[in-house]
Amino acid sequence: MPPGADEQALIASAQQGDLDAFNQLVIHYQTLAYHVAYRILSDADASADATQDAFLRAYQAIGQYRGGSFKAWLLRIVTNTCYDQLRAKKRRPTASLEALLVTDPAPGPSFVDWGESPEAYTERQELSRAIQAGLNTLPSDQRVALALCDVAGMNYQEIAEVTRVSLGTVKSRISRARAKLRDYLLGQQELLPARYRLRDGT
Amino acid sequence: MIAMLDFVRRRIQSEHEQVRAVLSAYIDGEVTGKDRRRVEAHLADCDACAEALRALQYTKALVVGAPRPRIPRSFVVRRADLEEPAGAATRRRFALGSKLAYAYLRGATAVVAVAFALLVAGDLTGQFGLGSRAPARAPLGEAGVAEQEKDVEVTKEVEVLEAPVAIQETVKETVAVEGTPQAVEKEVTKVVEAEKVVEREVELAPTPSPVPAEALPTTLPPAVEREQEGVQPLAVPEAPSVESADATGPPPAEATAEEAYSVAESPTPAPAPTTTPPSTPLPPGPTSTAPATPVVVTARPPVRRGLTAVRVAEIGLGVLALALLLVTLVARRQQP
Numbered sequence: 001m002p003p004g005a006d007e008q009a010l011i012a013s014a015q016q017g018d019l020d021a022f023n024q025l026v027i028h029y030q031t032l033a034y035h036v037a038y039r040i041l042s043d044a045d046a047s048a049d050a051t052q053d054a055f056l057r058a059y060q061a062i063g064q065y066r067g068g069s070f071k072a073w074l075l076r077i078v079t080n081t082c083y084d085q086l087r088a089k090k091r092r093p094t095a096s097l098e099a100l101l102v103t104d105p106a107p108g109p110s111f112v113d114w115g116e117s118p119e120a121y122t123e124r125q126e127l128s129r130a131i132q133a134g135l136n137t138l139p140s141d142q143r144v145a146l147a148l149c150d151v152a153g154m155n156y157q158e159i160a161e162v163t164r165v166s167l168g169t170v171k172s173r174i175s176r177a178r179a180k181l182r183d184y185l186l187g188q189q190e191l192l193p194a195r196y197r198l199r200d201g202t
Numbered sequence: 203m204i205a206m207l208d209f210v211r212r213r214i215q216s217e218h219e220q221v222r223a224v225l226s227a228y229i230d231g232e233v234t235g236k237d238r239r240r241v242e243a244h245l246a247d248c249d250a251c252a253e254a255l256r257a258l259q260y261t262k263a264l265v266v267g268a269p270r271p272r273i274p275r276s277f278v279v280r281r282a283d284l285e286e287p288a289g290a291a292t293r294r295r296f297a298l299g300s301k302l303a304y305a306y307l308r309g310a311t312a313v314v315a316v317a318f319a320l321l322v323a324g325d326l327t328g329q330f331g332l333g334s335r336a337p338a339r340a341p342l343g344e345a346g347v348a349e350q351e352k353d354v355e356v357t358k359e360v361e362v363l364e365a366p367v368a369i370q371e372t373v374k375e376t377v378a379v380e381g382t383p384q385a386v387e388k389e390v391t392k393v394v395e396a397e398k399v400v401e402r403e404v405e406l407a408p409t410p411s412p413v414p415a416e417a418l419p420t421t422l423p424p425a426v427e428r429e430q431e432g433v434q435p436l437a438v439p440e441a442p443s444v445e446s447a448d449a450t451g452p453p454p455a456e457a458t459a460e461e462a463y464s465v466a467e468s469p470t471p472a473p474a475p476t477t478t479p480p481s482t483p484l485p486p487g488p489t490s491t492a493p494a495t496p497v498v499v500t501a502r503p504p505v506r507r508g509l510t511a512v513r514v515a516e517i518g519l520g521v522l523a524l525a526l527l528l529v530t531l532v533a534r535r536q537q538p
Contacts, residue, residue: 030277034273
């Protein structure tokens with residue numbers, strides 16, 4: 001999308017109440033927002049709700065955006081709506097493993113094309129499920145940090161700003177999260193599709 | 203020898219730990235400069251750490267490259283989304299959790315807390331016992347009456363001082379009529395004089411206390427009328443006051459006595475109205491007369507009353523500050 005200047009122009013219009021301008025921003029960021037939410041919540045419906053709520057809130061609060069990374073500003077709202085969903089889920093837990101099923105590949109540059117044989121498709125679903133299951137073993141703060149890092153591609157400083165914690169806290173959260181996830185995935189090697197196993201691991 | 207090996211092993215161990223601790227950050231490109239070179243040097247020599255690095259890189263690659271679900275729908279914001287929950291939206295905006303409400307609440311809490319602190323500090327240092335004018339205004343009871351009496355005395359003095367002029371005028375008139383000793387005429391002049399004195403009082407009154415001035419003309423005439431109605435016998439019933447009679451000096455005894463009476467009498471009803479309405483027009487009284495009689499009146503009773511007023515204000519502000527603090531904390535918890 002829009003290189004910086006265009007984005008800033010759209011934001012400025014949105015701040016004047018131009019919903020169409022805001023929706024151009026939505027279109028650009030909705031996939032990323034949904035993916036981040038999905039890695040945090042691992043539930044399709046909850047992720048969709050969190051994403052929709054985040055964009056509504058963002059539109060209502062766009063007047064409070066004061067420059068800086070719009071992506072970081074938006075993802076802060078997304079993570080907040082995700083935390084809301086997590087709290088709501090804690091109140092009425094619904095363990096739906098169905099939601100973990102991946103429907104279709106996501107378009108966009110972040111999508112890695114693994115080759116599209118039906119076999120490969122099944123493998124990808126298995127892989128996604130395994131990764132999501134591993135992420136679910138993490139504390140939510142670590143999961144959020146890891147999602148912002150590995151899904152949203154943010155650097156530690158941005159993550160610190162989005163989650164309002166220190167750089168050191170971000171560092172340790174990601175370090176612990178990745179170590180724990182590594183242990184989980186290494187322990188699940190036989191469940192992973194052959195070609196996604198750690199090659200020389202055992 | 204063993205100790206040395208141990209030391210070396212511990213050093214290596216700690217370096218392993220140090221490197222392992224930053225491996226994730228290293229992968230993410232968050233280790234720079236000298237630290238990065240040190241990590242790379244260690245990884246070149248240490249297979250275990252290199253292996254650990256690979257495992258972490260693999261983990262990251264899986265998360266980064268994991269197939270991502272297609273978004274279930276567009277999240278474009280429709281006007282209906284905004285209008286339908288318009289109530290909800292505004293409620294949210296003005297709800298406790300909203301940024302604006304939180305900001306206002308925080309400000310209000312701070313202001314009230316500071317006011318409370320200042321009040322308590324002022325109370326503790328005794329500032330309010332000395333400086334505040336509020337307590338001086340408070341007394342409406344005995345203090346007010348005392349003040350009012352003082353006030354009356356002041357006006358009386360002024361009248362007495364002015365009296366001679368009036369008396370001399372009446373004396374001239376009465377002297378002129380003296381040949382025909384008609385009490386009626388005397389009474390008339392007396393009444394006239396009484397009115398004059400009243401007028402003078404009215405003129406004088408404003409200076410010491412503005413409010414009685416209003417009360418005087420309205421309340422006095424009845425007294426004068428009474429004198430007129432009562433005519434001769436009623437008008438002269440009481441013994442003339444001596445001092446004012448003395449002040450008049452030479453004129454005929456009868457006349458002077460009566461004149462003196464009229465002078466001394468008319469002022470006396472005058473204070474009456476000033477003492478009767480104290481309840482309402484009082485407040486301005488103390489403030490204006492305070493300079494004239496500053497010593498006693500303002501000092502004593504107000505102190506007690508003022509202190510209780512300060513206490514009440516302290517308690518009120520304290521409770522308000524607490525309540526605001528609670529609400530602010532609630533709002534803070536609801537912050538996104």
